[in-house]
Amino acid sequence: MAAKLKSSPIALTGRSGMIRILRNAHGIPEITAQTVPDLMHGLGWVHANDRQLQILMTRILLQGRAAELIKGEDALIAVDTYMRRMNFLPDADVQLDRLSPDTRAALDAYASGFNHWMEANGPVFEFRLLGYRRPDPYTVVDCLLLGKVFGFLGLAEVQANMEKFLVQIIQQGLALNKIRELFPYLADPVDIDLMGQVKLEPPLVPEAVAWLDRLPRFNASNNWAVSGRHTQSGFPMLCGDPHLEVNRLPNVWQEVVLHMPGNTLAGVSLPGVPGLIIGRSRYLAWSATYAYMDMLDYRIERCRDGRYYRKDGWLPFAVREETIRVKNKPDIRITIHENENGLLEGDPHQAGHYLVLGWSAASGCGAKDVDTMIQLLGARDVQTGMALLRQMEAVAMNWVLADIRGNIGYQMSGRHFNRPPGISGLLPHAGWEEATGPDGFNDPEDLPQVFNPPEGIIVTANQDLNYLGTCRPITLCMGPYRADRIIDLLESGDAIDVAYMKDMQYDLYSLQAERLMKLIAPLLPDTDNGRMLKEWDLHYDAQSKGAMLFESVYRAIIDVVFGDHGLGRDVIGYLFSETCLFNEYYVNLDKILEKPASAWFDNASRDTLLKQGIEEGLRTAPMAYATTRTITLAHLLLGGRLPRFLGFDVGPLALPGSRATITQGQIFRHAGRLTTFSPTYRMICDMATDEIHTNLAGGPSDRRFSKWFASDLRNWYEGNYKVLG
Helix, strand or coil, X not given: CXXXXXXXXXXXXXXXXXXXXXXXXXXXXXXXXXXXXXXXXXXXXXXXXXHHHHHHHHHHHHHCCHHHHCCCCHHHHHHHHHHHHHCCCXXXXXXXXXXXXXHHHHHHHHHHHHHHHHHHHCCCHHHHHHCCCCCCCCCHHHHHHHHHHCCCCEHHHHHHHHHHHHHHHHHCCXXXXXXXXXXXXXXXXXXXXXXXXXXXXXXXXXXXXXHHCCCCCEXXXXXXXXXXXXXXXXXXXXXXXXXXXXXXXXXXXXXXXXXECCEEEEEEECXXXXXXXXXXXXXXXXXXXXXXXXXXXEEEEXXXXXXXXECCEEXXXXXXXXXXXXXXXXXXXXXXXXXCCEEEEXXXXXXXXXXXXXXXXXXXXXXXXXXXXXHHHHCCCHHHHXXXXXCCCCCCEEEEEEECCCCEEEEECCCCECCCCCCCCCCCEECCCHHHCCCCECXXXXXXXXXXXXXXXXXXXXXXXXXXXXXXXXXXXXXXXXXXXXXXXXXXXXXXXXXXXXXXXXXXXXHHHHHHHHHHHHHCCCCHHHHHHHCCCCECCCCCHHHHHHHHHHXXXXXXXXXXXXXXXXXXXXXXXXCCHHHHHHHHHHHHHCCCCCHHHCCCCHHHXXXXXXXXXXXXXXXXXXXHCEEEEEXXXXXXXXXXXXXXXXXXXXXXXXXXXXXXXXXXXXXXXXXXXXXXXXXXXXXXXXXXXXXXXXXXXXXXXXXXXXXXXXXXXXXXXXXXX
């Protein structure tokens, strides 16, 4: 049996010399090699050692083989059906051929390193319990698939759900003036009769969604950079904290340090793919947030007898057959229908109108995304990094960069549909009307970007950044509150240093609450709860009763304005209890609440409706905010299934922050399952040094009985940082 990574060095033989792997005092693997392929061989070995469960579980789900290899239950059959239908990498051979020779060498080496460990040690005990004893070798295609799906799962998926929700509220007869207020980018003509004929497929069952939630999903995040004129060191500084689900173990990310001649890199890797997603080298630092690019277009197809309508006749769908193998049960055959507009959601043999889902990255891309992440390891300045990031297609991110030459920059990545004027992408249009369909994709040079802005500050926090480009890729986004708060703190800072950035990353002040309290405070009653809320300092501190009361009042106001005056409280309740739509797009509601007059007020005064919501919201018994914020970090496979004393689940702990604080702390239910948006990892880079200051909500290893299972969680929770480099 091969050695496993401990605190003593491990030596592997690479193509260009020895590869040395050592776990440092923080448990972080440090890999030393002469070349990038040998570094990636070591990284593959480390990922197999520390994150095999995460990687192979992810691969099983993405391949649509969960019912075959895990358990033959209905939920996993539904997951497999979803994955086979989506067919995320339909042109794997083409993408393999498109990889640059250097990238292909790095991916081959990564897979070789992973398989090296597996051949010597075999699967971890969780897989053995499932009877999964002979995993297939890890391949370059597996890397490409995970790298590409990372661009879809999470917010691209949420965009699709919101666009379906738009169809539903049109079908339910919600007034168009209310709909257009709710969706400010919706400039399209609305064919109400056509919308009413669309048959929507039922959503996945909650049990299937719970399995899909185990996959890595990039959600809301912060990153920012400041030029040297704002910093104590005189060099740029860059900070990042990706917000994903934190109530899981292991963490989505694994921290690593990579040493090669003339360069050292540190940051987080995504187990299953080579490279660093977020981090720094000696020369360049980079961090990503989700771009909220609208990469999805639904079209409506009129179907019958397995065909779809066009003005010159009825055309057959392309048909794909898939076989889902089910453990200890008969195989299941499914049929998938597609056309030039995308994937059909419905049975074309049953006459009717159905949606077809088009994803801008569905085919013809994937290789460049992996190329970029490998080439970024050697980039030495911001302009080179921006040029590399522009070539990414499947992954839509806001990248912020800083270098040792004094530069800062921002670049959006992703493939964006070139839609006709007046077509937003939010609303499905008839597939047989060619004039409403996209004409290819926008030039990456037209995406939002900026290099060395005069103010010396760049901030992205999932806000609307369309103004920085010549095309408009964002149709739905989060509120500007986190970004505005970060900008305020950076502009007011004097000789900013690492300590100042640490305080910023744990800031709990809410600009959303500041803005809405200007409306609410004058209407508060002279009661104990009313006075408590009026005196609240707008910080979401753990012991704050004012924060708890504000959240109660805010939710009640939404029930009154948007439930009673349009959507219905049952729909509002569903949005809160079964989806993350409110948690993503709440700012659209806030903008309406801030208007003196709105169609949503139904001829009542805004103050009348606010008073009703305030009265309902203040009926609660006040308690410390933290008591409403308890989460448990659940094991990826065995979470909630074993006694707590065994330590596979960690907690409970109170999650700090709110939807609109820099430390975003959203807790909500998704298909009945508790989930979160919160900083999974924090990093601070001062380009005057080679160091990176970090903490992570978890630890390096997915092995429950490793001392590194959740070794960094206390640092993350208490605001302490490691120093790597």
